[in-house]
Amino acid sequence: MEDINQLDTDISEAIQKKQMYKVCSLYYEAANYFKKKSDIEAACFFYTQALVMALEENHDLKEKIINKLEKYGRNQDTTLN
């Protein structure tokens, strides 16, 4: 998704509806958006947001997110459920 404003709206809506599995996917999407723009700080912020939702939801993206954060040196000693 290239429209970051739409993504922002979608995240807010999903949070309001407590659709946390979806929130995780949307944060991951936002992180990838900023990664593509080479904004690693913003990307890692959103990977982190996605991480906590992934841990809570036991999301399929969990390992991928951890790998991304470890790749950028933002996570240490991550333990998985």
Next chain:
Amino acid sequence: MNDNKPSKNYNSYKSQLELALLDIEKAKGIPNEYYVEEVCFKVEQEKIFNTGWFAIGFANDLGQPGSVIPVTYFNNPMFIIRSKEDNKVRVFQNVCRHRGMKLIDEPTVLKGAIRCRYHSWCYQQTGENCATPHLGGPGINFHKSIDKKELGLFEVRTHIWRGVVFVNPNGNAPKFEDVHSSIIKRWEIFDQELHTDLLGSSFQLELNSNWKLAVENYLEAYHLPWVHPGLNSYSKLEDHENIVNYGNYSGQISYKYNPIFSTGKKFKDFKDLGSEWDSKGEYIVLFPNLIMGVQRDHLFNNIIEPVSSEKIIERVQIYYSDIKILDQEYQSTRLENAQLWKTVFEEDIFVVEGMQKGRHAKYFDGGRFSPIMDVPTHVFHDWYARKILQY
């Protein structure tokens, strides 16, 4: 004024409590203050509930892996969880290691980690800290000064016996099996599979009473002819015998257990009990707060939760010997059995609450015991006084 600090009057309560330690023919019961005063409730919290083992919940309530139930005893928030990782039941302090936020507000089934709603620190269901998001700044999830391994949830020492979850909050009590070896041995014949359905075999009562009065009322058969006339029609006073163990439990035996249900059905007996259990039921309180009953065809546990010095919740669960008893075929018989016990416990409410009201009578001195009929109650008062006075 700090309510936690015993007032100067507290020493006079203690000296009155010493009278409970006398021989039953001379003893007086626990004095009023221990039933009505907040300071005494706080002393009990420390000397009985924090340092010993007590019941907080039923393992069966956590049927599914990931199930979690918050419980609060004496303002101490905890939660019981059956972890998805290893299916083990554990108890943790219900608090995030970051800023002390309460983690679990209502019973639920978790899909994954326990996430604090404040800053999203996450914990595995086995208690390990698994995420400290943005700890080192935005997008940086660690900091050299913070070791996540040291910031797991506080686990509460736990033991499960007969489907009941017991805790020892300060972690220093002798092992549960040692503390309660006598009753474990006495009832080892009932160490069999237990089956319960949460809807038809559980109920809850709320009473305006101190927890000790619910204990005391259950311990003796003396009141049966007047308070439970229905029960007395098939289990007369003379059919009862005291269970006296100057230790951690007491109660009574009935020698006339013979359940008859309107459906004409009978529950299957537990295996290999022997003929002595054909018509026997045993009813004890495992001090401080677990009411228990065993009969050949079903058992029950009743956890007394002290909400305040003058309020309790009783939670009852009934167990059967065979999973087939949970079938639809037995549903109305199970409901009838649960209703029978509910009626018995409800019949006791007016006396338990009546004693609570009476405990505000200024000149009541703790009362005297029948040396024949009140021995199990005296066992409890003796146990209680030793714990509070630390003898």
